[in-house]
Amino acid sequence: MDASTPALEPWQWPEEHWRSLVNRVRAGRSLRPTVWKDGARCAVALSFDSDHETNELRDGGESIGKLAWGEYGSRAGVPRILKLLEKHDVRATFFVPAVSALLHPDEQRAVVAAGHEIGIHGWIHERNAVLPYEAERELMLRSADTLEGITGTRAVGMRTPSWDFSPHTLPILLEMGLRYDSSLMADVDCYELLLEGEPTGVVELPVEWIRDDAVYFAMERFGGLRPQMPPQAVFDVFRREMEGAYEEGGIFQLTMHPHRIGYRSRLWILDELIRMAKEWGDVWFATHAEVAAWAWGHAVEPEGR
DSSP states (O other): OOTTSOOOOGGGOOHHHHHHHHHSEEEEEEOOBSSOGGGOSEEEEEEEEOOTTHHHHTTTOOOHHHHHHHHHIIIIIHHHHHHHHHHHTOOOEEEEOHHHHHHOHHHHHHHHHTTOEEEEOOSSSOOGGGSOHHHHHHHHHHHHHHHHHHHSSOOOEEOOGGGOOOTTHHHHHHHHTOOEEOOOOSOSSOEEEEETTEEEEEEEOOOOGGGBHHHHHOOOTTSSOOOOSOHHHHHHHHHHHHHHHHHHTOEEEEEEOHHHHOSTTTHHHHHHHHHHHHHHOOEEEOOHHHHHHHHHHHBOOOTTO
C-alpha cells in the first residue's frame, strides 16, 4: 500500500501488508550459551535508565514539580545506586538520554569511573515511532557523540526511549556500528536481530515490562495512575524471574530508574536480589555489553550448521 491507496482498516489489509509489518524486525537465532563466563550458570544484567528531567521535557512539559522529581534521580537516586553497587562489587549499565548527560555531566563521569557502562538512550527521551527517518537518525548520531564527548567512551549499545523501536531504528543502529540493542521482547534469552529476514549480527538483550520498576512504581499526580504494589510484592516478581533464569541457565535482565527505585523504601529490593544471587555462587554479574559479547561468542550453534 502507498500514499495513494485509501486508508484501510487492519482487517482489510492484504496479507502481503501485514506480513511485511511483522517481518520488518524479527528474532533470529537464540544466543544462549552453554555456560557463562568463568563457568557461571546464570548471568545477571542490571540496568538503569537515567531519564531524570527528560520524562517531562520530551512531552514539552514545564512542570517544576515533575522536573524536580527527575532531578532526584541524579541528585539522590544515582548516588544511592552507585554506593550499593560498590558495596557488592557489581557492575551495571546506565542508559542515558543525551539531554540528561548534558544536565548532569559529572554524574556520567562518575558512573564510568566506577566501572559501569553507559549506553545510548535517545536525545531527550523522544518517541522514535513518531519521528521521520532523518530526525531519528540525526538524534541517535548526536546522542552517541554527546555521550562520548562527556564520558570519553563511545557507546556500543543502545536502548530506545520507552522501548519505542521504529521501522528505521535497526538500519540506523547498523549504520552506527552498534553491537547490541536492549529494547525488544521476543525472548528471555539473547538473540540475533533479523532485518527483513536477514541476519544483522546485532545482539538483542531483551527487556520485559514485568522486569521494569516503572510498571509497579509509576505515579501520575493528575491522572489515575497510582502505584498498586508494595515493594515486597515487586521484589517477589523480580526474585521469581531471577530464580527462573538461574534454573534455566539463562540471563536475568532488570530495568530500573534512579527516580523510581532510588528511594529508601525501594532500594532494598536490589540489595536483596544481589545478595541472593551472590549466595548462589555461580552467577556472573556483567554489563549489557559484556553479556551481549559473551552470548554472541559462545552461543550454541543449531544442528546442521
